[in-house]
Amino acid sequence: MSITRPLLQVDGVEAVYNRSIVALHGVDLRLEAGKILALLGANGAGKSTTLKAVSNLLPAERGQVTSGRIVFDGLDAVQTRTSDLVRSGLVQVLEGRHCFRSLSIEENLICGGLGRSSSRGEVNADLERIYGYFPRLREKRKTHAGLTSGGEQQMTAIGRALMSRPRLLVLDEPSMGLAPLVVENIFSTLKRLNREEGLSILVAEQNSTVALRYADEATVLENGRAVLSGSAVELRERDDIKAFYLGQGARAPGRAAA
Amino acid sequence: MDGGFDWSFFVEVLTGGLLSGVMYSLVAIGFVLIYKTSGVLNFAQGSMVLFAALTFVSLLEKGMPFAVALALTLIAMILLGLAIERAVLRPLVNKAPITLFMATLGLAYVIEGSAQLIWGTQVHGLDLGIEDVPLEFSGVLVSTFDLFAAGVAAVMVIALTLFFRYTRVGLAFRAVADDQFAALAVGLRLPHIWATVWAAAGIVALVAGLLWGARLGVQFSLSLIVLKALPVLVLGGFDSIAGAIVGGLIIGATEKLGEVYIGDYFGGGIESWLAYAVALVFLLIKPSGLFGQKLVERV
Numbered sequence: 001m002s003i004t005r006p007l008l009q010v011d012g013v014e015a016v017y018n019r020s021i022v023a024l025h026g027v028d029l030r031l032e033a034g035k036i037l038a039l040l041g042a043n044g045a046g047k048s049t050t051l052k053a054v055s056n057l058l059p060a061e062r063g064q065v066t067s068g069r070i071v072f073d074g075l076d077a078v079q080t081r082t083s084d085l086v087r088s089g090l091v092q093v094l095e096g097r098h099c100f101r102s103l104s105i106e107e108n109l110i111c112g113g114l115g116r117s118s119s120r121g122e123v124n125a126d127l128e129r130i131y132g133y134f135p136r137l138r139e140k141r142k143t144h145a146g147l148t149s150g151g152e153q154q155m156t157a158i159g160r161a162l163m164s165r166p167r168l169l170v171l172d173e174p175s176m177g178l179a180p181l182v183v184e185n186i187f188s189t190l191k192r193l194n195r196e197e198g199l200s201i202l203v204a205e206q207n208s209t210v211a212l213r214y215a216d217e218a219t220v221l222e223n224g225r226a227v228l229s230g231s232a233v234e235l236r237e238r239d240d241i242k243a244f245y246l247g248q249g250a251r252a253p254g255r256a257a258a
Numbered sequence: 259m260d261g262g263f264d265w266s267f268f269v270e271v272l273t274g275g276l277l278s279g280v281m282y283s284l285v286a287i288g289f290v291l292i293y294k295t296s297g298v299l300n301f302a303q304g305s306m307v308l309f310a311a312l313t314f315v316s317l318l319e320k321g322m323p324f325a326v327a328l329a330l331t332l333i334a335m336i337l338l339g340l341a342i343e344r345a346v347l348r349p350l351v352n353k354a355p356i357t358l359f360m361a362t363l364g365l366a367y368v369i370e371g372s373a374q375l376i377w378g379t380q381v382h383g384l385d386l387g388i389e390d391v392p393l394e395f396s397g398v399l400v401s402t403f404d405l406f407a408a409g410v411a412a413v414m415v416i417a418l419t420l421f422f423r424y425t426r427v428g429l430a431f432r433a434v435a436d437d438q439f440a441a442l443a444v445g446l447r448l449p450h451i452w453a454t455v456w457a458a459a460g461i462v463a464l465v466a467g468l469l470w471g472a473r474l475g476v477q478f479s480l481s482l483i484v485l486k487a488l489p490v491l492v493l494g495g496f497d498s499i500a501g502a503i504v505g506g507l508i509i510g511a512t513e514k515l516g517e518v519y520i521g522d523y524f525g526g527g528i529e530s531w532l533a534y535a536v537a538l539v540f541l542l543i544k545p546s547g548l549f550g551q552k553l554v555e556r557v
Contacts, residue, residue: 060352060442086445098440100433111433114426115445164445 005074007033007168007200008054008090013068015053017061023049025224026068031168031202031217036194038211038232039204041221047204048095050221051172054202055092056082072168086115089167093174095204097157101146105137108145108156112163123163130159133189151182158186162193169193171203175210183207187214212236266397271518272511277404279510280411281473284466285487286494286502287414288459294435294497295455296347297355301362304484305369306460310335311467311476312373315382324387335460338369343453351448370481381477386468407469414465415503418458427454435497489537495550504548509533 010029016022024046031037039047052058053065056077070077072090085091091112100108109130113123131138134155140148145156154174161169171190175183191214193199205211212218212232219229228235285307292300313334317327346361390403422428434441434451442448467476470483494505517529540547 055443057439057443060439062352081447082442083445083447091445092443094440094443098437098443100436100440102436103429103432107429107432111429111441111446112444114430114433115447160444 004032006030007073008202009069009071010050010054011069011071013050013053013070014066015049015058015063016066017058017063019064023063023224024053026226027053027221027224028226028229029202029219030229031200033167033200034194034198035216036191036201036203036214038208038215038218039202039221040206040208040211040218041204043206045221046224047221048172049224051092051170051202051204053078054170055085055090056080057092083115086164086166089165090170091115091161091164091166091168092170093154093157093161093172095172095176097150097153099145099148099153099156099160101144103145104142105145105148105152105156106141109137109141109159109163112160116164118163118165126163126165130162133162133193134159150177151179151186154178154182154186158190166199168200168202171201173204173206175205175207183210187211190214268515270398270400271514273398273400274404275511275514276507277401277408277510278514279490279507280404280408280503281466281469281506282483282486282490282509283503283506284407284411284414284462284469285483286490286506287418287499288462288466289487289491290497290499290502291418291455291459291462295431296358296434296452297438298347298358298362299355299496300459301359301484302342302366302369303459303463303487304481305366305373306335306338306463307467307470307483308476308478308481309338309369309373309467310460310464311384311471311480312377312382314464314468315384315471315476316377318384319382331464332461335464336457339456339458339460340453343449343456347452347456348449366481366484370478374478379478381475382471384468384471384476386472388472403473410465410469411503414462415499418499427451431455486533489533491547492537493540493547495547498547498549501547501549509536512536 008029008031010027013024013027014022015024027046027050029037029039029050039050041047049058049063052061052063054070054072054077058064065078072085073088075085075088077085077090100111103111106127109127110123113126118126136152137155137159140152145153148156158171158174174186178186187210190201194201203211203215212235215232217229218232218235219226221227285303288303288306289300292298310331314327314331317330318324322330342365346365347358350358350361388403388406390401392399393402393405422432430446430451433446434448438448467480470480474480490502490505490509493508494501494503513529513532516532521528
């Protein structure tokens with residue numbers, strides 16, 4: 001156990017939907033500031049639910065955390081409104097991108113700054129910064145988001161989240177439905193943000209190959225439980241990881257030391 | 259209708275219909291504001307119209323100057339909007355739409371009841387100081403009051419459009435209307451936005467209440483104009499302000515033209531149900547309405 005307090009700590013979280021369907025049976029995560037943590041697992045393993053619990057978005061989908069603790073930078077995330085979490089530096093890019101389709105790309109981005117009540121000057125500076133990371137978005141900035149490609153929408157969703165000047169960026173399946181080249185582009189930009197700005201990242205991915213290549217640490221979920229966690233390098237070497245994705249239900253022998 | 263067709267009479271009926279349609283649009287806009295941003299069909303909109311008109315007319319009868327009464331009513335409507343958000347919507351947040359609809363149905367009776375409790379049950383006349391003398395434009399008679407109402411509606415629509423297009427709050431409204439979950443995730447404070455929308459709907463109700471109150475007298479049947487707004491919404495789409503305007507115009511014109519030209523075949527009195535018949539046909543052909551949200555998506 002290291003002495004430093006992690007930026008995000010999730011301890012034994014259990015969550016249910018509609019007060020009856022249990023989605024998480026005990027998830028533990030630990031993310032040090034400045035790191036990239038990948039959350040891996042098959043469909044239905046509880047990745048999205050975990051991320052929504054972290055951003056306190058579960059109530060909007062009639063879910064709730066029933067036990068365990070989620071602490072972001074000393075803040076109890078279960079008791080804090082999403083808008084306040086965003087203000088204190090934790091923002092999420094939702095699965096399926098969820099751009100405001102009838103708004104232009106630039107309007108989408110500006111919306112990301114509304115949550116923290118950015119001044120006009122800050123908004124303009126942030127827009128420039130984001131267009132710097134994603135030059136495609138500058139070209140398309142007057143286009144309705146609904147009319148842009150999947151990759152452009154993913155960039156818009158990420159850019160929109162960055163407008164809130166986060167310290168922890170949470171991403172749910174950023175590679176979903178995108179061509180391999182676009183996925184590489186997006187992950188390498190995330191890595192750049194991590195390196196150049198010290199942005200911490202928690203990313204849920206089914207595409208474990210890509211995720212493990214860019215992440216520092218990884219945690220594997222199975223049936224709503226964290227079954228394995230360790231450094232990304234270490235997990236890349238292990239065969240039982242593959243077993244999880246092939247759905248052979250191999251039990252992890254134990255938790256690897258992080 | 260034997261022999262030549264009387265065009266100037268036709269134009270007169272049409273104009274009268276269009277202008278009375280504007281009055282329907284005024285009510286419909288209140289619905290659209292709330293439906294767009296929170297997905298709630300606010301059945302209490304009619305009661306809010308009544309509440310506004312009744313408050314205004316009672317203050318006026320207490321001897322207050324016009325402007326003071328208007329300002330006080332405005333404040334009352336904004337407070338009412340904020341109170342509804344806090345007391346009714348916030349506890350029911352994330353519930354099914356039908357639950358919210360039922361809540362507004364109940365709310366309609368609560369607002370009507372409290373208006374009655376505070377201001378009494380008599381019918382009041384409301385004089386806005388606009389003389390209803392017919393104006394003549396090359397042989398076509400048009401009511402001054404209707405023209406005034408149309409002007410007010412136009413100003414209101416322009417103001418709302420500018421607000422949505424060019425302000426930050428307007429942008430937040432559009433974001434919430436587009437994708438509520440995403441708006442929540444990027445940190446927009448939905449309760450604040452809903453409160454603002456309900457306050458805005460209160461202001462729209464005030465405008466509608468004054469114009470309808472001046473037309474029909476301020477009485478409890480005023481809250482039933484909510485039923486007149488429904489076919490307008492079906493026609494124009496529940497989530498489009500432009501739709502509410504166009505829908506209102508079409509319904510108004512159809513009602514008047516129908517009554518005058520085909521009413522005789524049904525023994526008259528079709529004005530009261532023709533709008534619903536049109537709405538019903540429309541539901542079969544284009545359920546999302548003329549201007550209802552078409553999802554912008556590249557496939």
